[in-house]
Amino acid sequence: MLFHVEMVVKLPPDMPTEQVADIKAREKAYSQELQRQGKWRHLWRVAGSYANVSIFDVNDNDELQEIISGLPLFPYMDIQVKPLCRHPSSIREDDS
Numbered sequence: 487m488l489f490h491v492e493m494v495v496k497l498p499p500d501m502p503t504e505q506v507a508d509i510k511a512r513e514k515a516y517s518q519e520l521q522r523q524g525k526w527r528h529l530w531r532v533a534g535s536y537a538n539v540s541i542f543d544v545n546d547n548d549e550l551q552e553i554i555s556g557l558p559l560f561p562y563m564d565i566q567v568k569p570l571c572r573h574p575s576s577i578r579e580d581d582s
């Protein structure tokens with residue numbers, strides 16, 4: 487199942503620099519592992535903001551919830567999820 491996920495990062499302005507660096511490094515490692523596994527299909531920065539638009543390819547809602555709630559930045563993000571399905575006019579033969 488494919489999901490469009492938008493994440494807006496809102497770190498507390500008073501979070502210590504070392505803690506920010508640590509959480510960002512853990513977030514990067516976590517997201518890159520999921521990208522290697524093919525679960526996090528696309529990761530795009532929304533220009534001009536500390537936000538991303540992502541496409542996840544997971545088995546079900548429960549797996550998406552598990553992945554998203556495991557993000558190190560999860561406590562500091564506003565997240566919107568939209569389930570996707572095939573568009574009848576799409577010329578793609580698969581869902582890539």
Ligand SMILES: O=C(O)C[C@H]1C=CC(=O)O1
Nearest residue numbers: 495513514517536537538
């Ligand atoms: O920077 C972000 O958009 C937040 C988050 C998502 C993946 C990652 O490495 O960081």
